[in-house]
Amino acid sequence: MKLQIKYDIHLACKVILQEHLDRLGVPYEITGIGDVEIKGPLAPGQYTELQLSLNKYGIEILDNPAIAIVNKIKDVITEMVYLEEPLPTSKISAYISDKMKMSNGHISRLFSEVTFSSIQSYIILQRIERAKQLIIENKLNLTEVAWKLNYSSVAHLSNQFKKTTGLTPTIFQRIIERRKMLVLTSDNV
Amino acid sequence: MENESLYILLADDDEDDRLFFKEALEEIKVRTNVAFVNDGIQLMNYLNRPGNRLPNVVFLDLNMPIKGGMECLTEIRKNSRLKDLAIVIYSTSASDEDIEEAFVNGANIYLKKPNDFSLLKSCLSQVVNINWQYHILGLKKENFLLSINK
Numbered sequence: 001m002k003l004q005i006k007y008d009i010h011l012a013c014k015v016i017l018q019e020h021l022d023r024l025g026v027p028y029e030i031t032g033i034g035d036v037e038i039k040g041p042l043a044p045g046q047y048t049e050l051q052l053s054l055n056k057y058g059i060e061i062l063d064n065p066a067i068a069i070v071n072k073i074k075d076v077i078t079e080m081v082y083l084e085e086p087l088p089t090s091k092i093s094a095y096i097s098d099k100m101k102m103s104n105g106h107i108s109r110l111f112s113e114v115t116f117s118s119i120q121s122y123i124i125l126q127r128i129e130r131a132k133q134l135i136i137e138n139k140l141n142l143t144e145v146a147w148k149l150n151y152s153s154v155a156h157l158s159n160q161f162k163k164t165t166g167l168t169p170t171i172f173q174r175i176i177e178r179r180k181m182l183v184l185t186s187d188n189v
Numbered sequence: 190m191e192n193e194s195l196y197i198l199l200a201d202d203d204e205d206d207r208l209f210f211k212e213a214l215e216e217i218k219v220r221t222n223v224a225f226v227n228d229g230i231q232l233m234n235y236l237n238r239p240g241n242r243l244p245n246v247v248f249l250d251l252n253m254p255i256k257g258g259m260e261c262l263t264e265i266r267k268n269s270r271l272k273d274l275a276i277v278i279y280s281t282s283a284s285d286e287d288i289e290e291a292f293v294n295g296a297n298i299y300l301k302k303p304n305d306f307s308l309l310k311s312c313l314s315q316v317v318n319i320n321w322q323y324h325i326l327g328l329k330k331e332n333f334l335l336s337i338n339k
Contacts, residue, residue, distance in 0.1 A: 060327075067325065070325070070326070071326065071327075074326050114325060115321065115322050115325055115326065116218050116219055116318050116321060116322075117318055117319075117322055122322070125322070129328075129332065132332045133332070136332070164335075165334050165335055165336065166299075166334075166335055166336030166337055166338065167334060167336055171289065172334065174289075175289060175292045175293055175334065176332070178289075178293040179292075179293055179295070182293060182294070
């Protein structure tokens, strides 16, 4: 039996957070995506306990505020790359600063201070990651992938793919196929 | 804090190459810790010893005596404890076949050893920056492939 499942990641994370915060018995408020305000002191063991129990779900408490903000920028970009209706390039910075409620300059500076690369190059990296996934799924041909990700042409996508990975989409696809075969054969030994 | 530097391990039997590597890394913006081993056996001994801190990135020279880079790569990818290490194949040869073979066996990056120092710096800076980004943002390395052949 095969089930199709749709889920809301933000809601799922929020519920997990609530369940674990409730267990602390300290008043708190979830003030936004990825922001929690604990209204009271935590016992020494409680912080570590919370950290450990959340780690299981891939949820991390970030100690460094700059890293925390950059991780939020990352989430906004990921969400944007996965939007079905792609944004025109001119609107991207406005979209990010609107979601972050911070100025563009501040966002760009923080991002490059922490990651040593620009937001623009990160967006390219993420679009190529998405292209890779679509190529691996093998349901769309390259023209359709280019169209879905709002590239002006297949050549544009192929060039950016080659620039980002050093490989052509075709060779990339062949490598992933061969990797899968290798795993299959070594599992059967 | 462990998060604030990238721990890099280079396995290379050539002393000059190790020295150039270290000097090139010193000029890169991302903070790095570098350690060296001289061959594949030393490398696997280091990685398999339980208390040792695992590197974020391993650079593997392909041509080392006794145990070469490709053999180490295969062993690393078969070991569930080491599976998530970012592996850079660092070699003087870079035929299309070598590159494809390395990726199929689980390498993340194939870097052809540059033959001048400024090129080495720019290539290493590219490799370190991208690894830093994957590290600090916790990105998945499953489909992370990069070939640098300059």
